[in-house]
Amino acid sequence: MDGLTPTEQREFQSRMERKQMKEFMGMFSNLVGHCFDSCIDDFTTKSLVQRETGCVTRCVKKFMAGSERIGQRFQEQQAQMMNQPPPGQ
Amino acid sequence: MSMFGFGKPQPSSAEKIAAAEQEMDLFTDMFNKLQQACMKKCVPKEYREGELNKGEGVCIDRCSSKFFDVQLKISELLQAEAAAKGATGGGFGIGGM
Numbered sequence: 001m002d003g004l005t006p007t008e009q010r011e012f013q014s015r016m017e018r019k020q021m022k023e024f025m026g027m028f029s030n031l032v033g034h035c036f037d038s039c040i041d042d043f044t045t046k047s048l049v050q051r052e053t054g055c056v057t058r059c060v061k062k063f064m065a066g067s068e069r070i071g072q073r074f075q076e077q078q079a080q081m082m083n084q085p086p087p088g089q
Numbered sequence: 090m091s092m093f094g095f096g097k098p099q100p101s102s103a104e105k106i107a108a109a110e111q112e113m114d115l116f117t118d119m120f121n122k123l124q125q126a127c128m129k130k131c132v133p134k135e136y137r138e139g140e141l142n143k144g145e146g147v148c149i150d151r152c153s154s155k156f157f158d159v160q161l162k163i164s165e166l167l168q169a170e171a172a173a174k175g176a177t178g179g180g181f182g183i184g185g186m
Contacts, residue, residue: 011102019110019113058139060139065140066132070153077153
């Protein structure tokens with residue numbers, strides 16, 4: 001990502017923004033599928049029962065917490081990789 | 090970096106941006122795989138509480154660490170394969186991270 005002129009950087013930026021949007025929508029879709037799968041199994045009623053609502057809430061919170069932690073580990077690893085010489089050198 | 094005008098021609102704007110984008114895609118992909126794998130392995134589906142408990146947190150840390158190790162290992166193995174087959178450069182470019 002070095003060596004881009006300001007114009008190129010702007011283009012790259014706008015592509016990254018589109019990508020981020022796409023990523024977010026993917027994550028949302030994933031989360032819906034995952035929490036529905038994990039929490040919803042009572043089809044005696046048409047609307048969510050309290051147990052299910054609570055489960056979904058906890059599911060989302062837990063997912064976000066896990067995601068955040070993983071993000072931190074990921075960033076640490078990236079930082080570490082930047083500081084090390086590439087393997088085999 | 091060539092000082093005398095020899096060597097590879099300068100990549101075009103589109104090529105540079107595409108390369109940067111590809112690098113970004115690689116990282117995003119890696120993160121998503123990591124997230125899926127470690128959430129699956131470390132967080133059971135019961136969702137009794139809305140936070141990570143200590144065990145889950147530690148599991149995630151260790152899972153992430155192992156994931157990166159596996160990635161490095163595979164990268165090395167693939168490079169060794171390529172070298173053994175006598176392939177010249179320009180194959181994967183994974184080691185360039």
